[in-house]
Amino acid sequence: MSATDTQHHSSDDSRQVVELYTRSEKIYPREVQGRYARLRAATVWLLLGLYYLLPWISVHGQQLVLFDLPARKFYVFGMVFWPQDFILLTGLLLLAAFGLFFVTALAGRLWCGYACPQTVWTEVFIWLERLAEGPAAKRRKRDRGPWTADKAWRKIAKHSLWLVFALWTGFTFVGFFTPITELADKVLRFQTSGWESFWIVFYSFATWGNAGFLREQVCKYMCPYARFQSAMFDDNTLIISYDQARGEPRGSRSRKLAHAELADNKLGDCIDCTLCVQVCPTGIDIRQGLQYECIACAACIDVCDDVMRRMDYPTGLIRYTTQNAIDNKPSKIIRPRILLYTLLLLVIMTGWVTVASQRAPVMLDVMRDRNALYRELSDGQVENSFLLRVMNRSNQAQEFTITASGLAGLNIFGDATVKLESGELGSLPITLRAPRSGIKVRNDIVFTVQAVSQPELTIQETSRFIGPR
């Protein structure tokens, strides 16, 4: 060997050693079929279906789920929330957190395996990748090989698919915060505002990066839940586990001798085919025991069950089980931890429903006309235009009158009554006029909406009357 050869060799060696620690090896999870794979596909369709379709559903002209940030109103399935209802949002977040703790204590990382957006979008990105580049083994081989026309167009096809899907995702995301039909209209005419464009691109980029590239690294290095979920675990929690007692000593064997070897007690049921490792999206070996990287996707169960059936062994060498069951102890579902979480969930739920149901039976939302701040009239008055949205949350039809106060000589020009069915949301353009004298640049005014037949049904909201400088 020449000197250059040796040098080359040693630097190669050291790079390999360093890479082992610093660069995570790209994982090509092998395709898997089985009941848990089907279950995940079903949840992907359900959850992403909800995500992409929900913003398009409108009832009475009102988007069903809209966190309307520009108007500071949050529409959720016919209920309207305001920034003042912050306590309810906090309650919902607490419910979500304790719900997650409860499910984790009971059934382990079901969230990670089936419902986490990271899992769900990664799944779709892998489907798209497979569509363009074929199965995992082919992808790995092609990635390691030289660049060819075939490789190039497949990569282009994959990234085009990813890009379209990511942009659609980003657009939908913004559509939850600003009315989606208006947004779609603006997108089609390339007239989205700077910030709308920014957030569409930002969320698309995040989707593309997280689901296309980072994948399992998000779970391993970025996810806080992965770091603390073990605190909810106990010996009765549902986990995915390899049955060591049944599987070991592992070893390959011919199918003819499958049962003979077992009878001799030479080998356990694990044929050491390593398929469970090949299908693992986080690249771990489940046979080494429970690891924090395991997102409980059950791909190893599906693939191992398939192998067991082909070997004519009983399935379930890798299975959903509990530590107690593995240790031949009885598993308990009801235990102090579960009772505590249940109690907390019930308390928060009751509190939430109580607070939510005691909100005002009339809703009023005042928006200033966005086109003109004010208009000076020839008769010396100043005019401001508003759009009032009144929602009748009482359980019968009502007629409401609208009044405005807070400024000398303030009067409503035009009709100031509105009839609304129960649950109906009405939009009412209101024009206010006041004499020029005595008007400051900003004047706080109060709108009052009152039901004619039930005067106790009343609500007020402050707004601003703008005058000339």
Place this chain on the structure above:
Amino acid sequence: MTATDSRQPSSRARPVIQRLAAILWPSFIWAGVASMVLFAFADPVDLHAISFPDWQLSRTAGYSIGFLMFWSVTAASSFGTWLLLRDRKVLNQQHQQPTDPSN
């Protein structure tokens, strides 16, 4: 030990993407929480009126600027934590001369 080794990062160093993620992602979450709390109580339009009323800023711009300001602060804090938590071996390696004294 070869000269190549001393220039390599320590085996304890994480790849750039993981470091970036560990700094940007938790700060993103907390910036989101902080924005939610702030804007539940303060309307960006009011903040606009008391800060830079001469600028043309929509509510959406207000929310976005508020969030990005929070994110830059939380990310700066995460970055500081990362700086302080770096392993002494990594720091010492950076100050080492190209020729390793052990050679």
